[in-house]
Amino acid sequence: MMLWTVKAVGLGVVALALSLELLAWFLRRHRSGRTLNEVLFFPSELACVEQVFNPSSPHFPSSCSPSCPLPHGVETSFSRLLRRILSATSSLDLCVFSFSNMDLRRAVLALQSKGVTIRVLTDKEYAAITGSQIGVLRKAGICVRCDTASVYMHHKFAVVDSRLLITGSLNWTLTAVQSNKENILITEEPELVQPFIQEFHRLWVDNDPARHRYRASEPR
Amino acid sequence: MMLWTVKAVGLGVVALALSLELLAWFLRRHRSGRTLNEVLFFPSELACVEQVFNPSSPHFPSSCSPSCPLPHGVETSFSRLLRRILSATSSLDLCVFSFSNMDLRRAVLALQSKGVTIRVLTDKEYAAITGSQIGVLRKAGICVRCDTASVYMHHKFAVVDSRLLITGSLNWTLTAVQSNKENILITEEPELVQPFIQEFHRLWVDNDPARHRYRASEPR
Numbered sequence: 001m002m003l004w005t006v007k008a009v010g011l012g013v014v015a016l017a018l019s020l021e022l023l024a025w026f027l028r029r030h031r032s033g034r035t036l037n038e039v040l041f042f043p044s045e046l047a048c049v050e051q052v053f054n055p056s057s058p059h060f061p062s063s064c065s066p067s068c069p070l071p072h073g074v075e076t077s078f079s080r081l082l083r084r085i086l087s088a089t090s091s092l093d094l095c096v097f098s099f100s101n102m103d104l105r106r107a108v109l110a111l112q113s114k115g116v117t118i119r120v121l122t123d124k125e126y127a128a129i130t131g132s133q134i135g136v137l138r139k140a141g142i143c144v145r146c147d148t149a150s151v152y153m154h155h156k157f158a159v160v161d162s163r164l165l166i167t168g169s170l171n172w173t174l175t176a177v178q179s180n181k182e183n184i185l186i187t188e189e190p191e192l193v194q195p196f197i198q199e200f201h202r203l204w205v206d207n208d209p210a211r212h213r214y215r216a217s218e219p220r
Numbered sequence: 221m222m223l224w225t226v227k228a229v230g231l232g233v234v235a236l237a238l239s240l241e242l243l244a245w246f247l248r249r250h251r252s253g254r255t256l257n258e259v260l261f262f263p264s265e266l267a268c269v270e271q272v273f274n275p276s277s278p279h280f281p282s283s284c285s286p287s288c289p290l291p292h293g294v295e296t297s298f299s300r301l302l303r304r305i306l307s308a309t310s311s312l313d314l315c316v317f318s319f320s321n322m323d324l325r326r327a328v329l330a331l332q333s334k335g336v337t338i339r340v341l342t343d344k345e346y347a348a349i350t351g352s353q354i355g356v357l358r359k360a361g362i363c364v365r366c367d368t369a370s371v372y373m374h375h376k377f378a379v380v381d382s383r384l385l386i387t388g389s390l391n392w393t394l395t396a397v398q399s400n401k402e403n404i405l406i407t408e409e410p411e412l413v414q415p416f417i418q419e420f421h422r423l424w425v426d427n428d429p430a431r432h433r434y435r436a437s438e439p440r
Binding site for chain 1: 224231233235236238239240242243246247257258259261263317367370371372373374375376377387388389390395396399400401402403405407409411412415416419423
């Protein structure tokens with residue numbers, strides 16, 4: 001009888017332990033699978049971003065010109081933004097109103113040279129203003145489309161590898177990075193990323209120049 | 221012996237059921253406690269928003285002028301944005317570059333008349349442009365501060381009840397709502413909301429006019 005009592009209690013304890021283990025596993029899985037959420041504010045501190053482009057040479061001056069007057073080895077909002085963009089391994093879909101920042105241009109061209117598929121959607125007017133880097137991207141062979149159907153194509157978002165959303169108030173300009181109060185929100189939350197992927201696809205298709213030519217040749 | 225076997229199995233089953241119940245409770249709690257995430261794209265469809273302000277009179281024309289030419293009873297990106305703003309019960313912290321939209325002004329004034337504490341932080345230049353509603357808000361007794369330390373105070377975010385973040389590319393203007401390609405991201409995710417609450421607090425304190433006066437009277 002004593003033996004059976006021990007067995008009964010033992011069985012109960014084993015069942016309880018097993019279930020608690022299951023719960024703990026679920027909690028661990030939930031935590032380790034937690035989506036990335038990050039917010040950056042601007043203006044960014046001024047610092048050399050050479051290290052972001054050449055992480056294998058972390059020590060100044062080997063990674064930078066000896067005459068570079070900027071602080072080195074400082075992590076800033078801008079260096080974090082660059083790192084997130086440079087994390088792309090397969091695709092970068094960029095939908096931005098104004099693009100004149102040379103470091104951001106360098107990041108996009110670096111991705112292109114790594115074989116990342118890049119699509120840029122921008123505003124028809126701002127693509128042509130002085131300082132715009134859109135022409136440089138086009139000359140480098142990057143596929144660029146201009147939105148023609150609205151007053152301003154005012155988005156400022158990027159989707160990295162169809163997984164990571166980078167969005168906010170910040171245009172890809174030097175003033176935005178260094179002089180304005182701006183925000184960038186970075187997230188992997190699918191409920192937030194998926195609508196932006198769909199919107200990019202919609203705008204990309206809507207602004208296919210081939211479609212525009214077809215429309216122009218329709219009977220009037 | 222038979223009786224003990226039954227008891228042993230019974231105890232084990234009870235323990236297992238109890239543990240599974242615990243797991244199910246956790247899963248339910250996790251689901252029901254899921255954070256709100258929503259994305260809106262603009263331009264918004266044109267529709268009458270009278271119903272958003274008077275939800276108790278849902279039927280046209282009782283909630284609207286009989287001569288209103290806009291579609292009624294249509295849920296649009298703009299009506300959803302208005303609803304999220306109007307959901308405030310205790311506070312609205314608004315940090316916006318340009319504010320000229322009359323419906324958004326009406327929403328802010330409606331919240332004020334309900335006793336919601338409103339703070340508005342805006343850009344020094346854009347607060348004074350033709351069509352800006354910042355002066356109207358000030359005259360209505362709403363506390364407004366202008367950012368003076370940057371080229372542009374370019375944020376476009378609001379925090380509702382220190383809980384819900386509304387942010388994106390959209391300025392609070394008619395063009396943004398009706399004519400531009402814009403986005404608004406709405407989230408309750410604390411990792412995203414908290415940094416914006418802290419940034420608002422920082423900018424609010426930094427732009428306290430009392431501090432500016434104090435600085436001006438400092439020895440030179």
